Amino acid sequence: MLKLGIIGAMEEEVNILKSRMQEPKVKRIASMDFYEGLLEGKPVVVVQSGIGKVNAAICTQILADHYQIEAVINTGVAGSLRNEIDIADIVLSTDALQHDMDATGFGYEVGVIPRMEKSVFVSDPELLAMAKEVCREELSNLGVHTGRIVSGDQFISDSEKKEWLVKQFNGYCTEMEGAAIAQTASLNQIPFLIIRAISDKADHSAEMSYKEFEELAIKNTVILLNGLIKRI
Ligand code: ADE
Numbered sequence: 531m532l533k534l535g536i537i538g539a540m541e542e543e544v545n546i547l548k549s550r551m552q553e554p555k556v557k558r559i560a561s562m563d564f565y566e567g568l569l570e571g572k573p574v575v576v577v578q579s580g581i582g583k584v585n586a587a588i589c590t591q592i593l594a595d596h597y598q599i600e601a602v603i604n605t606g607v608a609g610s611l612r613n614e615i616d617i618a619d620i621v622l623s624t625d626a627l628q629h630d631m632d633a634t635g636f637g638y639e640v641g642v643i644p645r646m647e648k649s650v651f652v653s654d655p656e657l658l659a660m661a662k663e664v665c666r667e668e669l670s671n672l673g674v675h676t677g678r679i680v681s682g683d684q685f686i687s688d689s690e691k692k693e694w695l696v697k698q699f700n701g702y703c704t705e706m707e708g709a710a711i712a713q714t715a716s717l718n719q720i721p722f723l724i725i726r727a728i729s730d731k732a733d734h735s736a737e738m739s740y741k742e743f744e745e746l747a748i749k750n751t752v753i754l755l756n757g758l759i760k761r762i
Contacts, residue, residue: 532573532600532601533597533598534603534759536577536605537711538576539580539585539606542745548576559596560592562589566597570756570760572759584683586707590718602723605725608679608705608708608727609686609729609736610728612702616673617731618672620726621677621703621728623708623724624653625651626679626680627641628682628710629701640698641699643713657723657758664758664761679705681704685736703726729744
């Protein structure tokens with residue numbers, strides 16, 4: 531049975547999952563609490579990474595080294611980059627990149643990691659197909675979108691920057707961890723998928739909207755994750 535790592539950046543994103551685990555073994559590594567146990571009878575490790583790409587990468591590497599996870603899911607909220615992607619909708623990653631990687635002064639395209647084979651990390655097609663199936667069967671009232679997730683150590687709340695992210699990278703939504711998890715998973719040959727529910731529109735209304743809709747968005751990711759774990 532596939533051992534699954536589940537990473538959420540914030541308490542709100544992982545608390546419901548943790549509370550559903552039966553007698554998890556908890557271990558603190560690098561100031562992060564790793565909850566190892568069963569969800570829907572399947573072996574999982576659930577962890578709150580903290581916000582941002584550095585925390586997310588450290589967390590993923592610990593899941594690989596200490597827990598030998600065989601797949602990793604990143605769950606949480608994100609800002610929509612497209613008009614048709616609404617608050618509470620779900621975005622499933624086709625791939626992910628770091629929008630704030632900028633070595634243009636050194637002759638590289640923005641988003642390209644110098645001296646690396648790849649800068650765009652592709653999601654696992656089987657996990658993606660399974661997640662789509664759960665959405666069709668259990669979240670049919672919601673908009674579900676599949677596309678590129680662009681991550682950076684920035685909360686995007688400005689329309690100009692939002693437009694740039696779309697024009698430059700063809701992003702569907704933006705957040706602060708996914709691409710770091712994707713890169714770390716890829717370097718360790720671990721399949722990954724990013725599942726994000728939209729909390730805001732990544733423009734001037736982002737801060738207000740985020741506070742209002744975060745809880746609703748997270749509920750949708752929990753339904754999706756539960757369905758996905760059942761199928762794995
Ligand atoms: N997570 C949720 N909304 C976000 C935004 N607008 N920018 C970055 N990360 C986010």
